[in-house]
Every structure is written in structure tokens, then in C-alpha cells.
Amino acid sequence: METVAVLGSTGSIGTQTLDIIRHYPDKFRVELLYAKRASDLLLEQVKEFKPSVVITEDKPSTQWLKELPSTTQHFLGLEGFEYSLQKLELNKVVNAIGGIFGIAPSFVVLKKTHSLLLLANKETIIAAGDFLNPFWERIIPLDSEHNALFQLLKNLKTDQEVEKIVLTASGGPFRSLPKEELKKVSPQRALKHPRWKMGKKITVDSATLMNKGFEVIEAHYLFKIPYERIEVLIHPESIIHGMVQTIDGNLFALMSPTDMRFPIHYALFYPLREKTYLKPLDLTEVGKLTFEKPDWEKFECLKIAYEVGKKGFPYTAYLVGADEAAVELFLEGKINFLDIPKLIMEILNSLSQELKADLEAIESLVKQAYLKAQEIGSSYRKRY
Ligand SMILES: NC(=O)c1ccc[n+]([C@@H]2O[C@H](COP(=O)([O-])OP(=O)(O)OC[C@H]3O[C@@H](n4cnc5c(N)ncnc54)[C@H](OP(=O)(O)O)[C@@H]3O)[C@@H](O)[C@H]2O)c1
Structure with missing residues (x-):
């Protein structure tokens, strides 16, 4: 029986993780659930899985607390999380908290426990990748592309045998839309x-x-x-999640249905494999697979990310903060779709370039970029 914590349990990845755990009651015991709000969904999850601990970022009502099972303790926020980890023996922690708020909990798990971190929160790796060297052995990626590459690269020597890796992308909802129309797209369309x-x-x-x-x-x-050996390929069917080309010209691909429960299933049972209840891929139903090159001019954000990645820290941390704010402002209708890369570039160009930092300082750099983008982006309507 493995003991598991699910951070961000009420979100898309969190609920899919619990869906898998629900199917294997004799394999996993949920010890901790963590979400932002003390919502009805979180309460339902607590009643079903009866974890020892539930954490919320927001303060729950007295009624909500009253309804908790007597065996479940409630704590608040990151401090409560850190405190609970001292008392729980966890084999695996799934971090599916969305955006920049997921970074600090990842650090706590890596520094204060020996648990495996099943990481969906990509912001953690982007902002702090330069400082995670002591911890890579304990991080299992949940992102479908990285989970695919993780499986494909297992038996290959990356530095000697691998020519390049390929990340596939569906292309999103605006793959076929002309660039001039992107300015007018609504948040509802983007969603x-x-x-x-x-x-x-x-x-x-x-x-x-x-x-x-x-x-x-x-x-x-x-x-x-290196970035030169990482390729992005548009693959609208989203059946191939990652590919590895070896130096002798062979191309290995991992295929599965467009369903995040496949990578989550793999990670939950890692390092073993377990027979699944999920319906595997039927290629006759898929029919054909297509591929195209990304449009670099239309999707400036992709170009920005490559450039920032090559520059490394602290730009990667700034990118995470600036993007978080830009997306929020777009969803609030305060900036348009094409303002997103414009605002991110403005923030990247305006922040300190000399800065040296460590793991402790990363969060504040991310927040610095986030707040600056919030401030500057809020006046975009007047400026453009
Ligand atoms: N969804 C996917 O298919 C997918 C694929 C690959 C990677 N990822 C990555 O996985 C992460 C989660 O994505 P998602 O799509 O599952 O997001 P989501 O549906 O928006 O869920 C976010 C979860 O995080 C919780 N949360 C938000 N702010 C929090 C805070 N300050 N403290 C504690 N909990 C907080 C939310 O709680 P409430 O419900 O109470 O708000 C919710 O449980 C992201 O980093 C994303 O990039 C997702």
C-alpha cells in the first residue's frame, strides 16, 4: 500500500489522479488533500478518501469544518502543509496546483521529505530548474509529453545515443486562424x-x-x-506525446489516447507497471496522424520561451511570473491575445539582468515579475 498526497486535488489533474486511485483501493491510501478553496468538491473528496489531513489556502466556514470526518485534521496554507509533512510518511506527492502557487509546495516536498514528487506543476521546473540538481531522481514528470520522453529515454544514453527529442503540440484552437485575427479572439474562444x-x-x-x-x-x-536538440512538432490529433530520434536515425514514439490518466497511471505506479482499467489506443479508430511545423511568426510565445530558456535563470523565473499575470489580464479582458507576448517581453526587458539567486529567492523573483506585469498590463488599454 503506497501513501499518497494530492495537491490541487480539485483541479483537472487532481480529479483525474483521484479517479485512478479510486480504482486501486488496495494499492493506494490518500493521506493528504490540498486545494485553494474549502469547496463542496474538496469536502466530497475528503468524505470519500478520508485522508489524515486536508489543507486549504482559504479559510473554511465553521459548517465546512464541522462536516469533516473525525479522523481528518484541517490545516491552513503552506505552513499547515509543511507541518503535516513532518507527521506523515508519504511515498508519493502529486503536485497539480495550478500556476505559480504550485512552486513553493514543490520546494517543501523536495527539501523536507524523501517522497517522490509526481510533478504536473511545470512552473516549478521552469522557474527553478537551475537549482534542482540534488532532486531530479525524485521528480517524475506528469506532463504527457515529458512523461512520454521519460519512458522513452529510460534505456538510452541521452548524451551519446540521442540525436534529438520531439515534443508534440496540438496547435491549440488558433492553429488555422490568420495572425491578424488573433487580436480579436475572446477569452471564451481561447478556452x-x-x-x-x-x-x-x-x-x-x-x-x-x-x-x-x-x-x-x-x-x-x-x-x-541542449535547446538545439529539442524540436516542437504540431500534431493536431495529440496521439503521439513525445518522440526520440537516436543517432542511427531511428525514431521512437510514445502513443496513447488523449487522456492525462495514462501518464498519471504510469507515475502513480512508478517504477512498476500495473494493468490498467483505461481503454487503450485503437489505431483503426484514430485513422491517420498528421504533422506540421509550428508557425513561429504567429506564435511569438514559443520563440520567446526558447530565447529565455537559453538565457536561463533568472529570466526563466521572470517568464513564469510575467506569463501568469499576462494570462490573468487576458482572461479579465484587460489585454488582448496579441498583447500577451508583448507584455511578457516588456517585463523581461525591464527586470534586473545581473541578479544571482538561490532556491529561496526564486519565489520572490517570480512574484516580482508577476506584480510588474500586473501593473504595466493594467494600463495597456490606454497605451495601445
Ligand atoms: N490539466 C492538464 O491536462 C495538465 C497537463 C499537463 C500539466 N498540467 C499542469 O498541472 C497544473 C495543474 O493544472 P490543472 O489544469 O489541473 O489546473 P486547474 O484545473 O486550474 O486546478 C488547479 C488546482 O490547484 C488548486 N490551487 C490553485 N491555487 C492554489 C493555491 N494558491 N493553493 C493551493 N491550491 C491551489 C485549485 O484549487 P481550487 O479548486 O480550490 O481553486 C485546483 O485544485 C498546472 O501547472 C498545469 O500547467 C496540467
Whole structure:
């Protein structure tokens, strides 16, 4: 029986993680659930899985607390999380908290426990990749592309046998839209992803291709591969999640249905494999797979991410903060879709270039960029 914590349990990845755990009651015991709000959904999850601890960022009502099972203790925020970790023996911690708020909990898990970190929160790796060297052995990526590459690279020597790795991208909802029309797209349109059902932040990032750019940086850190050997390929069917080309010209691909439960299933059972209840891929139903090159001019965010990745820290931390604010402002209708890369570049160009930092300082750099982008972006309507 493995003991598991699920951070961000009420979100898209969190609920899919619990869906898998629900199918294997004799394999996993949920010890801790963590979400922002003391919502009805979180309460339902607590009643079903009866964890020892539930954490919320927001203060719950007295009624909500009253309804908790007698065996579940409630704590508040990051401090409560850190305190609980001292008392719980966790084999695996799934971090599926959305955006920049997921970074600090990742650090706590890595520094204060010996648990494996099953990481969906890509912001952690992008902002802090340069400082995670002592911890890579304990990080299992949940992102479908990186989970695919993680599996594919297992038996290969990355520095000697691998020519390049390929990250596939669906292309998002605006793949076929002319660039001049992008200025007018509404948040509602950007939130309609053609393939994946995800939280709002990552869905907008997928529409700008910043998500793919983030994934390029994530892959660079996870697999120690230079940016020149990381390729992005548009693959609208989202059946192939990652590919590895070896130096002798062979191309290995990992395919599975467009369903995040496949990578989550793999990570939950890692390092073993377990027979799944999920319906595997039927290629006759898929029919054909297509591929095209990304449009670099239309999707500036992808280009920005490659450039920032090559510059490394602290720009990677600034990128994460600036993008978080830009997406929020777009969803609030305060900036348009094409303002997103413009605002991010403005922030990257205005922040300190000499800075040296360590793990402790990363969060404040991310926040610095976030707040600056909030401030500058809020006046975009007047300026443009
Ligand atoms: N969804 C996907 O298919 C997918 C794929 C690859 C990677 N990822 C990555 O996985 C992460 C989660 O994505 P998602 O799509 O699952 O997001 P989501 O649906 O928006 O869920 C976010 C979760 O984080 C919680 N949360 C937000 N702010 C918090 C805070 N300050 N403290 C504690 N908990 C907080 C939310 O709680 P409430 O419900 O109470 O607000 C919710 O449980 C992101 O980093 C994303 O990039 C997602």
C-alpha cells in the first residue's frame, strides 16, 4: 500500500489522479488533500478518501469544518502543509496546483521529505530548474509529453545515443486562424481547446503556444538536453506525446489516447507497471496522424520561451511570473491575445539582468515579475 498526497486535488489533474486511485483501493491510501478553496468538491473528496489531513489556502466556514470526518485534521496554507509533512510518511506527492502557487509546495516536498514528487506543476521546473540538481531522481514528470520522453529515454544514453527529442503540440484552437485575427479572439474562444480539457491557465498557454515553450524549457532541465536538440512538432490529433530520434536515425514514439490518466497511471505506479482499467489506443479508430511545423511568426510565445530558456535563470523565473499575470489580464479582458507576448517581453526587458539567486529567492523573483506585469498590463488599454 503506497501513501499518497494530492495537491490541487480539485483541479483537472487532481480529479483525474483521484479517479485512478479510486480504482486501486488496495494499492493506494490518500493521506493528504490540498486545494485553494474549502469547496463542496474538496469536502466530497475528503468524505470519500478520508485522508489524515486536508489543507486549504482559504479559510473554511465553521459548517465546512464541522462536516469533516473525525479522523481528518484541517490545516491552513503552506505552513499547515509543511507541518503535516513532518507527521506523515508519504511515498508519493502529486503536485497539480495550478500556476505559480504550485512552486513553493514543490520546494517543501523536495527539501523536507524523501517522497517522490509526481510533478504536473511545470512552473516549478521552469522557474527553478537551475537549482534542482540534488532532486531530479525524485521528480517524475506528469506532463504527457515529458512523461512520454521519460519512458522513452529510460534505456538510452541521452548524451551519446540521442540525436534529438520531439515534443508534440496540438496547435491549440488558433492553429488555422490568420495572425491578424488573433487580436480579436475572446477569452471564451481561447478556452476552447480542441483536444485537452484542462484548467484555464494552461488552456490559454496552449492557445498562445507558451505552454509548448514552457515544455521545451522543462524538457531541457529534466533530460539535460541542449535547446538545439529539442524540436516542437504540431500534431493536431495529440496521439503521439513525445518522440526520440537516436543517432542511427531511428525514431521512437510514445502513443496513447488523449487522456492525462495514462501518464498519471504510469507515475502513480512508478517504477512498476500495473494493468490498467483505461481503454487503450485503437489505431483503426484514430485513422491517420498528421504533422506540421509550428508557425513561429504567429506564435511569438514559443520563440520567446526558447530565447529565455537559453538565457536561463533568472529570466526563466521572470517568464513564469510575467506569463501568469499576462494570462490573468487576458482572461479579465484587460489585454488582448496579441498583447500577451508583448507584455511578457516588456517585463523581461525591464527586470534586473545581473541578479544571482538561490532556491529561496526564486519565489520572490517570480512574484516580482508577476506584480510588474500586473501593473504595466493594467494600463495597456490606454497605451495601445
Ligand atoms: N490539466 C492538464 O491536462 C495538465 C497537463 C499537463 C500539466 N498540467 C499542469 O498541472 C497544473 C495543474 O493544472 P490543472 O489544469 O489541473 O489546473 P486547474 O484545473 O486550474 O486546478 C488547479 C488546482 O490547484 C488548486 N490551487 C490553485 N491555487 C492554489 C493555491 N494558491 N493553493 C493551493 N491550491 C491551489 C485549485 O484549487 P481550487 O479548486 O480550490 O481553486 C485546483 O485544485 C498546472 O501547472 C498545469 O500547467 C496540467
